[in-house]
Amino acid sequence: MHDTRISQLKKIIAPFEKxxxxxSIWQLINTLVPLIILWYAAYQTLSVSYWLTFxxxxxxxxFVIRTFIIFHDCCHQSFFKSRLANDILGTITGVLTVVPYEQWKLSHSIHHATSSNLDKRGVGDIWILTVDEYLSAPLWKRFAYRVYRNPFVMFGIGxxxxxxxxxxxxxxxxxxxERLNTYLTNVLIVLLYAALIWAIGWQAFLLIQGPIFFISGFLGIWLFYVQHQFEDTYYENEDQWSYVKAAVEGSSYYKLPKPLQWVTGNIGFHHVHHLSPKVPNYYLEQAHNSTPPLQKxxxxxxxTSLKSLRFRLWDEQGKRFISFKELNAFYRKAKSATESI
Structure with a gap:
C-alpha cells in the first residue's frame, strides 16, 4: 500500500469517530445484565452439578471480555462524549475486569503510539526480540525469553x-x-469479592469466579497476542516507522464467527481500531466495510491464528516472524561467519 494512499485512510474513517x-447504553445493558444473570445462574447450578455450572x-x-472492551473504549474516550462519564465507567468496569483504569489507559496509549516500532518496545506490549538480539544475548536472557514465550507460561501463568x-x-x-485510581480499584475489588464471599461462601465463590477469571484472562491475552503476532506483520526502526502502516499492516483483521465477534466487541477489526482509536467498538465493522483498502x-x-503459537523472533532481514526451530539456520550461519574470521 503506497504512502500517499495510506495517508488518506484516517480521513476516510473520520465519520465513524463518533x-x-x-x-453505548444499550451495549452496557446487553453486557452487564447477562454477566450478572450468568454469575447467579452458575451459583444456582452448583447444588445440582458442576457439569452444568462450567x-x-x-x-x-x-461477557467479561465484552466488559473489558467497554473498559477499553472508555480508556480511549470513545464510549461516551463526556470524559467524566468515560472515567467513571472505566473505573467501574476496571473493577469487574480487575484492571486499574488510569494505569492501563496510560500503558495502552503508549502501545498505540509505539506499536511495531522496534526502537520503542517495552510498554504495553509483548516482549519481542529480533534474531540478532537473541543471538547476541547472554545465556540467561535467552533462557528467560524462551520461558516467557512458552505458550504454557504466556497463556497459563500469564x-x-x-x-x-x-x-x-x-x-x-x-x-x-494514577496511583489513587489503582488503590481505589484494589479496594473496590476487595469489597466486591468480600460481599460475594459473605453472601455465598468462599468455596462457591472460588468455584465460580476462579474459572471466569482465568478463562477471560487467557482469552484476553490471546486476543492481544494474535492480533499483532502474525507472520508478515509490520516492524520498523524509528527512522522508517509509520503510524498508519503500523496500524493497517501491523494489526490483523481477526475474522471470527459472528457470535464470537459480538462477544469480543468487534475487537477483531484491530487494524481499524489502531488506525483510529476514537472509533467506538460498535462502529468498527462499519468502518471496515466502508473502506475498501482496510479490507486488504x-x-x-x-x-490460521493457531499458527502464531510458533512465532518467536522477528527476522529484520526477512521482515517476518520465525520459530525457534527456524532460528537454528540463523545460528549456524552466524557461527560459520564467526569461525571464518
Whole structure:
C-alpha cells in the first residue's frame, strides 16, 4: 500500500469517530445484565452439578471480555462524549475486569503510539526480540525469553501474574491520579469479592469466579497476542516507522464467527481500531466495510491464528516472524561467519 494512499485512510474513517449515547447504553445493558444473570445462574447450578455450572462460566468469561472492551473504549474516550462519564465507567468496569483504569489507559496509549516500532518496545506490549538480539544475548536472557514465550507460561501463568499480581501495583514514577485510581480499584475489588464471599461462601465463590477469571484472562491475552503476532506483520526502526502502516499492516483483521465477534466487541477489526482509536467498538465493522483498502489488511481466522503459537523472533532481514526451530539456520550461519574470521 503506497504512502500517499495510506495517508488518506484516517480521513476516510473520520465519520465513524463518533459516539452514539444510545448504542453505548444499550451495549452496557446487553453486557452487564447477562454477566450478572450468568454469575447467579452458575451459583444456582452448583447444588445440582458442576457439569452444568462450567459451561455457564465459559459464557460468563466471554461477557467479561465484552466488559473489558467497554473498559477499553472508555480508556480511549470513545464510549461516551463526556470524559467524566468515560472515567467513571472505566473505573467501574476496571473493577469487574480487575484492571486499574488510569494505569492501563496510560500503558495502552503508549502501545498505540509505539506499536511495531522496534526502537520503542517495552510498554504495553509483548516482549519481542529480533534474531540478532537473541543471538547476541547472554545465556540467561535467552533462557528467560524462551520461558516467557512458552505458550504454557504466556497463556497459563500469564493471566494470573498480569491480572492478579502486576495490576495490583503502581509503576515506578506513576502520577498521583494514577496511583489513587489503582488503590481505589484494589479496594473496590476487595469489597466486591468480600460481599460475594459473605453472601455465598468462599468455596462457591472460588468455584465460580476462579474459572471466569482465568478463562477471560487467557482469552484476553490471546486476543492481544494474535492480533499483532502474525507472520508478515509490520516492524520498523524509528527512522522508517509509520503510524498508519503500523496500524493497517501491523494489526490483523481477526475474522471470527459472528457470535464470537459480538462477544469480543468487534475487537477483531484491530487494524481499524489502531488506525483510529476514537472509533467506538460498535462502529468498527462499519468502518471496515466502508473502506475498501482496510479490507486488504491481513486476515486471520480461528484456524490460521493457531499458527502464531510458533512465532518467536522477528527476522529484520526477512521482515517476518520465525520459530525457534527456524532460528537454528540463523545460528549456524552466524557461527560459520564467526569461525571464518
Amino acid at each position: 459516539t452514539n449515547t444510545m448504542s 459451561p455457564l462460566l465459559i459464557v460468563a468469561a466471554g 493471566p494470573i501474574f498480569v491480572f492478579l499480581i502486576q495490576y495490583r501495583f503502581n509503576r515506578k514514577g506513576a502520577r498521583r491520579k 489488511a491481513t486476515t486471520i481466522t480461528l484456524a
